[in-house]
Amino acid sequence: MHLSNIITLAHLRTPTLYKVSCRRSFLRVACLCCSDLSCVVVRKSDNRTTLSSLSIMFSSTRCSFLVIFPLTYLLIPPSQLATSRFAPFPVISNSGLGGCGRVCDARRQRSSPMKVVCMTPPSRSSDRNGSVVLETPLKELKKDSPVTDVDDNSTSAGGPQDVYGEDRATEDQFVTPWSVSVASGYTLLRDPHFNKGLAFSENERDAHYLRGLLPPTVIPQETQVKKMIQHVRQYQVPLQKYMAMMDLQERNERLFYKLLIEHVEELLPIVYTPTVGEACQKYGSIFMRPQGLYISLKEKGKIREVLRNWPEKNIQVIVVTDGERILGLGDLGCQGMGIPVGKLSLYTALGGVRPSACLPITIDVGTNNEKLLNDELYIGLKQRRATGQEYAELLHEFMTAVKQTYGEKVLIQFEDFANHNAFDLLEKYRSTHLVFNDDIQGTASVVLAGLVAALKLVGGNLADHRFLFLGAGEAGTGIAELIALETSKQTNAPLEEVRKNIWLVDSKGLIVSSRKDSLQHFKKPWAHEHEPVNNLLDAVNQIKPTVLIGTSGQGRTFTKEVIEAMASINKKPIILSLSNPTSQSECTAEEAYKWSQGRAIFASGSPFPPVEYDGKVFVPGQSNNAYIFPGFGLGLIMSGTIRVHDDLLLAASEALAAQVGQENFDKGLIYPPFTNIRKISAHIAANVAAKAYELGLATRLPQPKDLVKFAESCMYTPSYRTYR
Structure with a gap:
């Protein structure tokens, strides 16, 4: 040779x-x-x-x-x-x-x-x-x-x-904790990547100059987990629990993820929705230390230099927001950083993506929130939001710098951008970058999985059902489009034809063809021939949907009359109240079950407690994007996928729906329990990777024979390592 x-x-x-x-x-x-x-x-x-x-x-x-x-x-x-x-x-x-x-x-x-x-x-x-x-x-x-x-x-x-x-x-290999030099002593205890607290062994304490810096007792990680969950539980206020978890993440990274994985159902609402929404609202007053990169208009022209300031260089997932539409809370500006931080914590805990490969970023172009502009504790730019060309140039420089710095295979997840920017950014960069919008695509994928599972309870296929949405923004239109794609795939019918079974209601009423000239471009495919309808109740009575989906961000809009109308039309109405946080949910689980006489198949975006009605206990499911995006991202990374195709989203939905067992159906659930989320994520990752290889989008060759085992082998595990 x-x-x-x-x-x-x-x-x-x-x-x-x-x-x-x-x-x-x-x-x-x-x-x-x-x-x-x-x-x-x-x-x-x-x-x-x-x-x-x-x-x-x-x-x-x-x-x-x-x-x-x-x-x-x-x-x-x-x-x-x-x-x-x-x-x-x-x-x-x-x-x-x-x-x-x-x-x-x-x-x-x-x-x-x-x-x-x-x-x-x-x-x-x-x-x-x-x-x-x-x-x-x-x-x-x-x-x-x-x-x-x-x-x-x-x-x-x-x-x-x-x-x-x-x-x-x-995980069975010894590692050496190196920093500027070998991390040891006081420095080692302050490094969240390597700190183990009282779990340092006697030999490690000698080798790394820890004698006297720690109490003499050696406590295993399992005991630390028990201690920390007791510590978190002592707080009654969710925001205090959130702050305790964030403090742990900054002190001991592996213990944080170990705790989150072992108590995921209890802690998921703390580190993410709904508590993260309150954390973002109060981010200025609880801000202690930076947890990601802040890129503002001041950095225009030198974003590559800013990216190089981040200590980790091998980045594989970026979650970025501009803070304009944080959950259902509106414009929170720079304080939206809590969302990327929370999302990436779930990428690691639920999907096994290495924490050192994750980068949360906030793009600060100002805020139109008067309360924040007048708040002396606000940490962002105190100016009105930049728009138009100035905004577009900053985002384009950012996207270019990310690709140049981290390569073509870095996943960029757009998070909580306003409608007018979210669709434009996704459309502009989906052919040149590996981009994913969780509000549009992630929500759609998890909802589609729930609907596919629900069909096993009500019968029929997607083509046999009529869908009515309250809300025609990113989430609503994204879900509608993915439902149409899956229906078209199942029936071989044209996309335009299957869309006729999907109706959307926005703030001005039912979207119909007579409104087409005044509609935003992403709403136009859903403008069907029908007389104008001004409110949701009339739309339910006239369209007679079998599935009612709320993505409006407006609380208590699924009134008693609306749910009773759904129950009169359907033996088992499917009602999905998806808006976050809990205060913005279209209805509660209790309202859905009681007003439908216990016949509704219900799921929500935020968690609700079990409901007892007529002697039966109903456990409401949660249509949480956390089911999808961690495994979806892992599948892209482990296959070296370079572009996100709609078929990859369908593959993720199919894999999630397949994880719902009969024991879940018996409880009326259309999603599997979060206790098995890492196993679920591995199957989603494998299905996504398989589809990427099939479409020729995967670059990591040769293709592994067993993709599920390969996904599990690539997953980060937070058990402590042994230091020499």
Whole structure:
């Protein structure tokens, strides 16, 4: 095999951080130096297999670096590199990766300091997994400097790169907690990535200078979980519980996720809806420390520089909001940061995406909320919202910078943008970026799954039912479109034909063809031939729907008369009250069951307690997006999908509906319990990945034989690691 066929030399002009994976097949390490900026990428060109990892050497003037060569694939010892195309880069040493001693030797040879963030174990390097991260201190970059994405970001499991040893595939391996140097002592206790509190063993306390900094008792993680859940339960106010959980996340990341996973049904309403809504409203007064990136109009023209300020470089999921439509609470401006933080906590806890690969971002373009503008504790820009070209230019710079900084496969989830921006952004970037709008697509997918499951209780298929929506914004039109797509797929009928069974009511009444000229573009497909109808009750009586769905954000709009009308039309009316938070729900579970004489099949966006009616206990289901987006995101990441296709959303819905068992149907539930959410997410991820491979959108090849097991192997597990 010729060296020229398997080695590529790529020149870079920007000092950039790259992560270098070390797998069991990477047997040697060479310490190199050179005199110009360059990056050596070693990749096998044989089409029979694809390397799941790259060897990377990044250099700047008179600096030395560690480069890992996968000899299993190259079959070329480092000693021969000086006579090859690598002649400008003389080999200084060839050895197994030997730990911090050799790193320090390399550091002394540099004229500019470099930070080692994480490295392999100091012994038996060929038998362990690890990683090396090298970073130059240079921050001033040329505005026109190109960014080359050369990191394949993979692990021994074949999934995303495991910098902290977080994936299940490496959970039995020892890890070394490296920061600027080896994290130890007081610094280690202040690092949420590595802090274990009283769970540090006797040996770890000796090795990392923790003696005297902790009480003498060693407490296992299981006991810590019991202690923390008792601590959270002592608070009566949900916001206080939220603050206790956020404080834990900032102190001990693994304990936070362990606690959330083991008590997910109890804590999900705390870390996300409905409590997160109140947290956003009061974010200015409870703000303690930054939990994500804030990009405001002040950063226009230098967003790439802002992104580089984030300490993690291997980002795979970004949740971004501009704060204009936070849940059903309206414009909360910069205080909407609680939403991306909460969403990404669920990506990790429920979907197994590494916390270090998640980045919450708030785009601050001002706020039109007068109360916030006059609040001295408000943390955002105190100005009216930017609109038009100024807004579009900032968002375009952001989208471009994200792709340049983190690559084409980073998932960007739009969250709580106002209708007029949400649809435009999704339409503009869905063909060039991996984008996903949870309010439009995620809500639609989880509702469709609930409807498919509900059909097993009421009979028939989607084409046999009539749907009436109260609310024609992002959620309403998104759900309607996905229902139409699935119905068209099942019946082979044209999309325009199946849409005729779906009706929407907005603030001006039933959407009909006579209103078409004044409608927003996303409402026009739902303008059918019908006489004008001004209110929901009349629409129910005239359309006679079998399914009533609320996405209006207006509380108590499903009145007693409306629900009684639904019950008179249908033996088992399907009523979905989806608006968040609880105060904005169209009706409560108790109202739905009592006004329908216990015949309604009910689900809501926010949780409601069980209801007793006529001697029977009804357990209301929750149509929560958390069923879908964590597994959906994991499926995109583990398959290396580059674009979101509507068929991927349908695949996620089908997988979720398939997880509803007979024991759930017996209770009137159309969603499975959250206690099995990680198993559910693995099946959703597998179904999404399978569809991505089928559509040719997946780039991580070859396709794993068992996608469910592969998804489980890629999932982050929050159990403590053993430090040497």
